[in-house]
Amino acid sequence: MESRAKLFGHPIHQMLIVFPLGLLATAVVFDVIGLFRADGVWELMAYYLIATGVVTGLVAAVFGAIDYFAIPGGTRAKYIGTMHGVGNVAVVALFGASWLLRRPEPGNPPFEALLFSFLGVLLAVATGWLGGELVARLGIGVDEGAHVNSPSSLSGRPAGENRSIAGFNGPERRYGAAAAYAGAERRAR
Numbered sequence: 262m263e264s265r266a267k268l269f270g271h272p273i274h275q276m277l278i279v280f281p282l283g284l285l286a287t288a289v290v291f292d293v294i295g296l297f298r299a300d301g302v303w304e305l306m307a308y309y310l311i312a313t314g315v316v317t318g319l320v321a322a323v324f325g326a327i328d329y330f331a332i333p334g335g336t337r338a339k340y341i342g343t344m345h346g347v348g349n350v351a352v353v354a355l356f357g358a359s360w361l362l363r364r365p366e367p368g369n370p371p372f373e374a375l376l377f378s379f380l381g382v383l384l385a386v387a388t389g390w391l392g393g394e395l396v397a398r399l400g401i402g403v404d405e406g407a408h409v410n411s412p413s414s415l416s417g418r419p420a421g422e423n424r425s426i427a428g429f430n431g432p433e434r435r436y437g438a439a440a441a442y443a444g445a446e447r448r449a450r
């Protein structure tokens with residue numbers, strides 16, 4: 262199902278999610294390093310990473326929601342999308358709470374602040390998988406008719422064009438599909 266919010270022919274949500282995922286996960290890595298160091302520098306960096314991760318997460322969520330509302334109701338994709346969306350809002354909320362708890366002394370976060378961050382990143386592993394399920398398994402954010410020979414997203418032509426030659430551009434076309442796929446059997450004979 263084609264994305265409703267695209268830039269240069271690709272879904273904006275998929276472009277933006279790298280920021281919250283990367284920033285928030287790195288914040289947790291820095292917190293862990295900070296546990297072994299006494300200067301508070303790593304926790305301070307985590308504090309700024311979390312702030313940026315939360316803001317970019319909220320921006321990414323807007324474009325995810327645009328695609329989510331276009332998914333037909335009663336489908337598995339709608340169900341997975343709901344779990345993914347709600348779960349990711351919870352991820353952002355956990356990191357937001359962690360950031361607020363750090364504010365009085367960013368270089369020396371309380372236990373609860375670390376707990377919320379660590380829970381947030383664990384939850385993000387699950388919600389990230391659900392996002393992958395939406396795209397790779399359920400075809401959300403994938404152009405209608407996409408195939409291995411689809412024309413460029415910038416061409417303005419539908420992804421389904423050239424389907425008749427899809428998969429038959431390489432050895433299959435030169436030798437025929439059966440011959441191209443019979444390599445192992447032929448060699449074994």
Ligand code: HEM
Pocket residue numbers: 264272273274275278281282317318319321322323324325326327328329342345346347349350353388389391392393395396397401402
């Ligand atoms: C910080 C928040 C979020 C993160 C980190 C995130 C992450 C992801 C990831 C990793 C994917 C898979 C992308 C791929 O495999 O290329 C994805 C896809 C998707 N997400 Fe999110 N997501 C967030 C928020 C939301 C929200 C709030 C919604 C809906 C209410 C949503 C709806 C979708 C949809 C519909 C897709 C399918 C692909 C597309 O339409 O672009 N996401 N998301």
